[in-house]
Amino acid sequence: MKPFFKLRLRMMEQDQTGKSLAERIERSPTYVTQFLAGKGCLTTKDIVKAAAVLGIGREEIGEYFFPEVERRGKDNGIRL
Numbered sequence: 001m002k003p004f005f006k007l008r009l010r011m012m013e014q015d016q017t018g019k020s021l022a023e024r025i026e027r028s029p030t031y032v033t034q035f036l037a038g039k040g041c042l043t044t045k046d047i048v049k050a051a052a053v054l055g056i057g058r059e060e061i062g063e064y065f066f067p068e069v070e071r072r073g074k075d076n077g078i079r080l
Contacts, residue, residue: 005067007065010064014054
């Protein structure tokens with residue numbers, strides 16, 4: 001499965017492409033594409049901006065932007 005599947009699905013639901021999301025968060029399309037490919041990182045500020053654009057609540061940010069941490073936390077009984 002591609003990295004950030006849930007985030008990509010949310011982008012599709014909101015009619016956002018990597019390019020359009022990049023424009024909305026004031027970053028280059030390459031920056032967003034690298035992140036979605038699992039080859040780069042977004043800053044905290046960019047995550048908050050992207051979440052706002054995509055209608056993702058603060059309590060859901062981990063599910064969309066940190067899926068590996070979210071998954072490991074649930075497996076280990078750790079509440080995030």
